[in-house]
Amino acid sequence: MTKMPGRPMSLQARLMTAVIGFVSLILVIVAVITSATLGATMERQLEDSLKNYSNQITRWVGSFPEELANVDNILVGLKPVPGLLLAVSSVEGGTSGVVFSDTAGDLGGSEKLSASELDRINASLAGRPTGTVSIEDHGSYLLVVQSAPNGANVVTGLPRTEIQNQLTTLLTVIALATIGGLILLALTTAITIRVGLRPLRAVAATATRVADQPLDRGEVEITERVPASEADPRTETGLVGASLNKLLDHVNTSLAARQKNEERMRRFVADASHELRTPLSSIRGYSELSLRALKQQGGAAAIEGTTTSLERIQAQSLRMTRLVEDLLLLARLDEGRELVYGTVDLAQLAVESLTDARPTAPDHQWSIEVPEESVVIVGDAGRMHQVVANLLANARTHTPAGTSITLRVGREGDEAVIRVHDDGPGIDPEVREELFARFARGDSSRARQTGGTGLGLAIAKAIVEGHGGHITVASEPGDTTFTVRIPMNPAAEPAA
Numbered sequence: 001m002t003k004m005p006g007r008p009m010s011l012q013a014r015l016m017t018a019v020i021g022f023v024s025l026i027l028v029i030v031a032v033i034t035s036a037t038l039g040a041t042m043e044r045q046l047e048d049s050l051k052n053y054s055n056q057i058t059r060w061v062g063s064f065p066e067e068l069a070n071v072d073n074i075l076v077g078l079k080p081v082p083g084l085l086l087a088v089s090s091v092e093g094g095t096s097g098v099v100f101s102d103t104a105g106d107l108g109g110s111e112k113l114s115a116s117e118l119d120r121i122n123a124s125l126a127g128r129p130t131g132t133v134s135i136e137d138h139g140s141y142l143l144v145v146q147s148a149p150n151g152a153n154v155v156t157g158l159p160r161t162e163i164q165n166q167l168t169t170l171l172t173v174i175a176l177a178t179i180g181g182l183i184l185l186a187l188t189t190a191i192t193i194r195v196g197l198r199p200l201r202a203v204a205a206t207a208t209r210v211a212d213q214p215l216d217r218g219e220v221e222i223t224e225r226v227p228a229s230e231a232d233p234r235t236e237t238g239l240v241g242a243s244l245n246k247l248l249d250h251v252n253t254s255l256a257a258r259q260k261n262e263e264r265m266r267r268f269v270a271d272a273s274h275e276l277r278t279p280l281s282s283i284r285g286y287s288e289l290s291l292r293a294l295k296q297q298g299g300a301a302a303i304e305g306t307t308t309s310l311e312r313i314q315a316q317s318l319r320m321t322r323l324v325e326d327l328l329l330l331a332r333l334d335e336g337r338e339l340v341y342g343t344v345d346l347a348q349l350a351v352e353s354l355t356d357a358r359p360t361a362p363d364h365q366w367s368i369e370v371p372e373e374s375v376v377i378v379g380d381a382g383r384m385h386q387v388v389a390n391l392l393a394n395a396r397t398h399t400p401a402g403t404s405i406t407l408r409v410g411r412e413g414d415e416a417v418i419r420v421h422d423d424g425p426g427i428d429p430e431v432r433e434e435l436f437a438r439f440a441r442g443d444s445s446r447a448r449q450t451g452g453t454g455l456g457l458a459i460a461k462a463i464v465e466g467h468g469g470h471i472t473v474a475s476e477p478g479d480t481t482f483t484v485r486i487p488m489n490p491a492a493e494p495a496a
Contacts, residue, residue, distance in 0.1 A: 012193045019189050020182060027181070031174040035167055042163045046142055047130070053081065054144045054156035062149035067092040069152040075110070085141050085157030087113060087121055093152065097121070099138055111138075121155060132160070140164070199237040202230040203244050210248065222252040279316035287313060339380045339466050346375040346384070346416055346486075350409045353388040360393075363401035369408040377416050377486050383463045384486075390456040391420040391482050399424030411488070415469070418484040427475040435473060436461040460484075 061074055070093045071086055080086070080100050087097030097113035113121070117135055124133040125145050134140045141157035148154050209224045225231075225248060231241030290310065347370040358366045377384075388407070395405045399422050408419040427435065436457050464471045469486035 012190070012197065015193050016186060016189050020186055023185055024178070024182060027174075027178045031171065031178070034174070035171055038170060039163060039167050042166065043142070043160075046158055046160065046163060047144075050142055050144050050156060050158045053084075053158070054146055054154070057086065057156050058146040058148050058154045061088060061152055061154045064150060066090050066150045066152060069093040069148065069150055071096045071098045080110075081158070083138075083159040083161070085113075085121075085135070085138075085143070085155070085159075087118060087155040087157075088152055089155075090150070090152035097155070099135060099157075121157075125155070133157070196237060199226070199230040199232075199235070199241045202226050203241050206241075206244065206248075222248050222255070224248065279320040282316040283313050283320075339383060339463075341378055341380060344377050344379045344381045344384055346377060346409050346418060347371065348374070349381065349385055350388060350407050350418065353385060353392060354407050356389065357392040357396065361396040364396060364399070365402070365404040367404065367406045369406065369410075371410055375409055375411050375416050377467075377488055379467045379486065380463075384467070387460045387463050387484065388418060388420075390460045391418075391484075394456055394482075395420055395422045395424070395480075412485075414488050415485045416488055418486075420482045422480050423478050424480060426477040426480050427473065432473065432475065436471070 057074075057078070060078060061069055064073060067090075069088055069090045071088055074086070074088060075098065083100060085097070085099045087095070089095040095118055097118050098110045099113060100110050113135075120135075121133050121143065124131040125143060129145055131143045132140055133143055138159070140160040142160055143155055143157040145153060145155045203226055206224050206226045210222055213222065213224075225245050226241035230238065231245055232238035233242040350368060350370055354366060354368045392405065392407065395403075399405070403422050403424045406419075406421045408417075408421070410417050410419075461471050464484055464486065467486050469484060471482065471484045473480070473482050475481070
């Protein structure tokens, strides 16, 4: 049969058990040491007093002849102390003894010692100068034996009752104080631990509330946090709450980024589907018209109509091919592929790009500014040419006739800089943040006029970032500038 595990002890119970157990052990050790030390001290004091009194009695007994050395004669003229035990033994006088009560100091409070009690006293000494003996109805006694000048052996004893009573009182007081102290310690420890662990309970409660939230779908925002009063990083338990808050902030930011990426992906899929649907619809429509013309008309008219349809089909196919190629290029750039590194002269590349762009918009004013010295970087010449061509095409497409477009190439520090400037109407601030997104669309002042896919700037951004650079835009009416910065010597050159 499998034994079910018992209920585990809580941290508070374990801490209290450990603290109270150690304190109890310490108090017991202190009580034992204190009582032993005090008892030994009182025993030495009693022994010293007994020896002094024994010396006096022994001299008094020595003043009697040996045949008269017995307790009946000795006690005449002797004022005994309370609780005194006296026994005298001699060859001629025999053995006799007496014990006084603890309160009486005269002969009326004395009691003769029986032969058995005298034998017990003799056995407890057993030839030793000191010893202890317990007398029935009188308690324990400390004994000292000395020999008087007349040859008699004098045994003197004082009661140990006072020592025992004081030790009993001391142990009782220590026990009561220990019990009271332990109760107070338990209450104080429980309150302290409960207050100290309160931040951990706040952490557990916060984590439970977060765990109950649906985080696997839809728009998610984690608003639960450990209260600031329970998340003080200067304390150990508060540091746990502060760390959890930091973790929740990171998770919340990550979930927001995931949600934003999902929205971008849905928008990307919708835009891509829209861009592909138009040429596909055209291809389908023109192919159906061609087939219908061949079936119904025949002859030269059918051939002429079919030729026109095939030309339109070819145009739409090329448009769709460009779109798919751009999407494939973006996917490969995202994977870090498609870049073949070599030496690129940006000044020469700019001249060639502007030469290619000028015939496409003769109604614009084109100009170029390049330094006399070459601006050479390590990069992919074909892709960098595509970046400049896309920026020039963007400036040409979204500006009216007569706009001045200027292409500048230079070097600033360790970076090569390419700027494309135009004095057109500018970019709407509402779309500026999403300008480099895929399938981005400008406002009406920069509306797409040539049927572009909206991937040009996204491709330019991906290529620039693939070279370790970055691209920015600054725009206001009459002054729009796209700036590309590429490191002259990249820290790590990807493999070709």
